Amino acid sequence: MTGAREVLELSLCEAAEKIRAKEVTSTELVRAALQRAKQAHAAANCFIAIEEEDALEAAARADEAVECGDQLGPLHGVPLAHKDMFYRAGRVTTGGSRLLSDYRPDATATVVTKMEAAGAIWLGALNMSEFAANPTGQNESFGDCRNAWDQDRISGGSSSGSGVAVALRACFGSLGSDTGGSVRLPAALNGVVGLRPTYGRVSRHGILPRTWSMDTVGPLARTARDCARLLAVIAGADSNDASCSSMKVPAYEKQLTGCIKGLRIAVAVNYFQDGAAAEVLEGMTQSLQVLAKLGAEIVEVAVPDPERLYHLGNLISQVEAAAIHSDLLQKFRDEYPLVLKTRMESGFYLPAVDYLAALSARSRLASEFAEAVFSQADVLHVPTIGITAPTFEDTSPKSSADVFPLLARTARNTRPFSTIGMPALSVPAGFSSEGLPIAFQLVGRPYAEGLLLRVADAYQCATSWHQRAPIN
Amino acid sequence: MTDRAPTAALVQAMAVQLRGETLSGQRATEVAADLRRLASHASAVAAENDFNAEPGQFAATLVHLAGGER
Numbered sequence: 001m002t003g004a005r006e007v008l009e010l011s012l013c014e015a016a017e018k019i020r021a022k023e024v025t026s027t028e029l030v031r032a033a034l035q036r037a038k039q040a041h042a043a044a045n046c047f048i049a050i051e052e053e054d055a056l057e058a059a060a061r062a063d064e065a066v067e068c069g070d071q072l073g074p075l076h077g078v079p080l081a082h083k084d085m086f087y088r089a090g091r092v093t094t095g096g097s098r099l100l101s102d103y104r105p106d107a108t109a110t111v112v113t114k115m116e117a118a119g120a121i122w123l124g125a126l127n128m129s130e131f132a133a134n135p136t137g138q139n140e141s142f143g144d145c146r147n148a149w150d151q152d153r154i155s156g157g158s159s160s161g162s163g164v165a166v167a168l169r170a171c172f173g174s175l176g177s178d179t180g181g182s183v184r185l186p187a188a189l190n191g192v193v194g195l196r197p198t199y200g201r202v203s204r205h206g207i208l209p210r211t212w213s214m215d216t217v218g219p220l221a222r223t224a225r226d227c228a229r230l231l232a233v234i235a236g237a238d239s240n241d242a243s244c245s246s247m248k249v250p251a252y253e254k255q256l257t258g259c260i261k262g263l264r265i266a267v268a269v270n271y272f273q274d275g276a277a278a279e280v281l282e283g284m285t286q287s288l289q290v291l292a293k294l295g296a297e298i299v300e301v302a303v304p305d306p307e308r309l310y311h312l313g314n315l316i317s318q319v320e321a322a323a324i325h326s327d328l329l330q331k332f333r334d335e336y337p338l339v340l341k342t343r344m345e346s347g348f349y350l351p352a353v354d355y356l357a358a359l360s361a362r363s364r365l366a367s368e369f370a371e372a373v374f375s376q377a378d379v380l381h382v383p384t385i386g387i388t389a390p391t392f393e394d395t396s397p398k399s400s401a402d403v404f405p406l407l408a409r410t411a412r413n414t415r416p417f418s419t420i421g422m423p424a425l426s427v428p429a430g431f432s433s434e435g436l437p438i439a440f441q442l443v444g445r446p447y448a449e450g451l452l453l454r455v456a457d458a459y460q461c462a463t464s465w466h467q468r469a470p471i472n
Numbered sequence: 473m474t475d476r477a478p479t480a481a482l483v484q485a486m487a488v489q490l491r492g493e494t495l496s497g498q499r500a501t502e503v504a505a506d507l508r509r510l511a512s513h514a515s516a517v518a519a520e521n522d523f524n525a526e527p528g529q530f531a532a533t534l535v536h537l538a539g540g541e542r
Contacts, residue, residue, distance in 0.1 A: 198538075200531055213527075247535060311513045318510070330491070345499075346506040349478070349486050354514035359527035361517035366530070370537045400502055421534050446534035 004032035009469070012078055012172035012226035013253075016119075019066060019077040026062035026077025030055050030121055033079040033171055037123055040168035044146040046161040047170075048084045048094055050124040055079065058121045074229055076119030082175040083159050084125035085132060085208035086112050086217075095208040096128040096158075098141040099332055109206030110241065111175060111217050111234040118233045123171050126161030132177055132210040133321065133340040134158055135185050135410040136395045140337050144392060148190045148470040149436055153389040156189035156410070158182040158210075162220045163190040167470055173221035173230050179210045180313055181384075181414025183218040184426040184441060188384035191428045191437035191468065193456060194220040195227050196414075198446045199421035200245040202231075203238035209324050211317040212243075213359060214418045222466050224427070224456035228252035231449060247447055255450035256457040261295030263455065266377030271306040272413050276386030283438035284383055287429040287459065291381070294458050301376045304368050306416040312358045312365070313419035314407075319355040322347030342403040366420035370445060379455055380443040382413055384426040388436035417443050425452040428465040437465075476511045480504045 007029055010018065018024045034052055041047045062077035085095045087105035094100045116122075127145040129137055137157025138144045145160035147153040148167035155164050159176025163186025166174050176183040178196035187194025195218045202217045209215060219230035232253065237246040267288065273281060292298050321344035329336055329344075373380050387409065395410075397403050417424045424443045431437060442452045460466050480500035487495045495503065 198534060200534060213530075243531060245531065245535065247538070308513065308516070311509070312517065315510045315513060330493075333493070346503050346510060348491060349483060349503065349507060350510055350514075353518070354511055356527065357514045357518035357521060359530070360521050360525040362527070363529040363533040364521070364525065365517075366533055366537060374537075400499060404506070421530065445537055445539075447538040 004035060007032050008036055008169040010172070011223050012221050013229055015078050015172050016075060019062070020072055022066060026059040026121060027056065029077065030059035030079045030123070033123055036168065037165065037170040040165060040170040044148060044151060044155070044164050044168060045143045046127050046145050046164040046168065047081070048096070048125045048127050048142055048161070051122060055121055055123050062119060062121060073117060073119035074233060075115060077121060078119070078172050079123045080115065080120045080173050081123045081126050081162070081165055081171040082112070083128045083162050083177060085128060085177060086175060087206040088112055093208065094142070095131050096139055096141060097130040099328065099335060105206070107206045110203035110238045112206065114234050115175070126165055126174060128160055129158035130337045131325070131340055132158040132179065132182060132208065133343060134337065135181055135407060137186060138392070138396065147389045150389065150434070153391050153436070154189065154395050156185035156389065159186050159220065163187050163192055163194065166190070166192045166220050166222060169469060169471065173219055173226050175234070176218055176220055177207060177210065178216050178218050178418070179214045180317065180418045181411040183220060184384050184414050184424060185410060187220050187426040188439035189389040189437060191465065191470070192220050192222055193224050193227050193428065193466070194218060194426045195231060195449065195452070196418065196424045197231065197235065197449055198423045200243050201423070201447060201449065202234050203241040203244045205238055205240035211320045213316050213320060214313060224425070224453045224460055225253060225256055228256060228453045228457070250450050252450050252453055255454050257454060258458050258461055259295070260291065260455050260458045263296045263379070264299050264377040265291055265296045265455070266299050266301040266373055266380045268303045268380060268382050269300050270302050272303070272382035273386070276383055277388065279432045280383050280386055280388070280438050283430045284381070284440055287440050288381060290459060290462050291455070294462060299377050301373050301380070303380070304372050309365060309416035309419040310412060312361065313415045315350070315358045316355065316419070318344050318347035319350055320347070338397055338400065339403050342400040343407070362420055366422070369420055369422070374445050378444070379452060382441050382443070384439040384441040385410060385413055388432045388434065388438060413441065422446060423449045423452060425456055427456045427459060430465055431468070476508070476515070478504050478507045483507070
């Protein structure tokens with residue numbers, strides 16, 4: 001390989017293959033990524049910590065393993081990063097809040113252990129919304145993470161740094177968490193692929209909680225194939241997380257056949273396009289045309305009451321966040337970010353029977369959704385978000401009264417699927433006239449991540465949106 | 473259930489008695505309005521929930537719904 005810029009344009013899977021083939025060393029990749037990470041951080045504030053020394057030491061060990069002919073994992077030697085809410089025993093995990101600046105958990109997240117066993121090299125911890133609670137990605141503790149394509153605009157969140165760092169080629173992939181859209185929104189607004197897996201597909205052990213009943217861990221990368229590789233590493237049963245399913249983990253990459261002929265792709269006739277910008281709608285139309293050319297059949301469906309799903313997800317989230325933050329909030333009320341404080345406040349006063357009614361309804365609502373949508377189609381196609389990245393000025397709440405309208409603008413198309421635990425994948429689908437990314441979201445049956453990735457991979461093989469970089 | 477209407481005064485009283493916190497009148501009004509919204513959504517689904525519905529069914533439902541991938 002030649003220059004650092006060239007190696008950073010490789011996909012995650014390509015980088016891993018080149019390390020394996022001894023065409024590039026992990027040390028070369030990590031050095032290039034570290035240099036880019038520093039530039040990206042200076043421009044967009046996407047890291048909370050860059051761990052240069054540790055990364056270089058790990059890369060040297062990875063190179064030694066290649067030279068020794070050791071068995072290599074699927075991520076061997078590849079520089080990656082994670083949202084700063086994945087615990088590593090004894091190391092500070094801030095959760096994006098200065099209130100946790102000395103918090104050193106005893107446990108290590110299962111997904112961190114799995115990634116390390118697969119050979120991942122950690123470049124550092126990525127910026128995020130404080131306590132994973134703001135879909136704009138803004139952060140009063142560590143400063144706002146800025147959009148990769150326009151630094152006057154929001155990154156989306158809460159996995160803000162996870163989207164921006166990947167878009168800026170500072171790492172080949174990242175881990176985020178998604179409760180109501182926190183992987184999909186930064187993926188969409190920064191032009192990368194982001195997956196919210198089925199609730200229970202990936203262990204949540206050792207991650208900072210946001211809403212126990214809806215939290216998921218998901219990968220972000222430039223391609224669907226890269227996400228498939230990451231998902232295959234992190235998915236699967238975990239005795240430390242009772243909510244984690246023992247369902248077999250498929251060989252996701254093998255499912256990326258490039259063929260979607262005969263698949264039925266549903267377009268929602270209600271809710272999801274309401275209020276969307278004309279350029280976003282045009283992007284949806286064009287992406288559907290591409291998918292139709294690839295042989296998919298486009299059908300129309302009515303999705304059962306997404307607004308109800310949105311509000312029930314909000315209810316569950318408010319109560320669980322109140323429970324999680326109760327003690328800390330009483331001690332540090334004035335230091336809590338406005339958005340989180342406002343979002344959880346009603347949770348302290350809502351009757352428990354209401355919370356349990358919402359939780360109990362999820363099985364029925366998921367079944368109704370599946371019957372209405374997946375009896376007609378294999379996947380659902382909707383905009384991930386109906387707008388392109390707004391400016392900071394447009395999204396900074398001045399008071400608590402501004403918070404819920406802001407949330408509704410950003411997470412209205414992502415949260416309904418979180419409430420019912422369905423997998424959803426955000427895929428780059430073009431750019432606005434201002435050069436800002438547009439994305440569609442594919443939603444599938446529970447545990448149909450492979451199918452979503454297959455559709456997205458076929459789309460990416462036929463388009464080049466994911467190859468555009470926000471840097472020269 | 474559907475016409476429950478917690479007032480700002482009730483929210484302020486709960487804040488003091490349950491949390492030891494003082495909420496401004498404006499904030500208590502906002503929380504009361506939010507509680508009314510949340511309660512109406514909860515009441516609507518509660519009315520449709522089967523007697524045997526319970527939160528623990530959710531994971532099993534997702535596995536059940538997983539069938540049919542092409």
